[in-house]
Amino acid sequence: MYVKARIPLVCTYDSEADAAYVYLEHPLAAGAAKQMIPFDPADGMFNLDADAEGRILGLEILDARRHLPPALLQAIMDSSKDQVHETP
Numbered sequence: 001m002y003v004k005a006r007i008p009l010v011c012t013y014d015s016e017a018d019a020a021y022v023y024l025e026h027p028l029a030a031g032a033a034k035q036m037i038p039f040d041p042a043d044g045m046f047n048l049d050a051d052a053e054g055r056i057l058g059l060e061i062l063d064a065r066r067h068l069p070p071a072l073l074q075a076i077m078d079s080s081k082d083q084v085h086e087t088p
Helices: 070-079
Strands: 010-014 019-023 035-039 046-050 056-062
Touching (some): 010 070
Antiparallel strands (some): 035 046
16 A cells, blocks of 8 residues: 655755765754764765664764755754754
């Protein structure tokens, strides 16, 4: 069975580090990520954060300007002009 759902996408972006984080669970409780699963395709570094049961909580994308659509990065920056966000 295929089920389609629309849920809000919660993302953060650190322009100095050029790193983005896509939350699959939000808010993410402090210490919820018990393991980081790195994978490094030939053209970039990505990290999956998982809880103690192995459920994926979020995705960190390094070199984000290269890997994500510019419109997504701009939307993140526009929506958080007066807010400071930290990635786990």
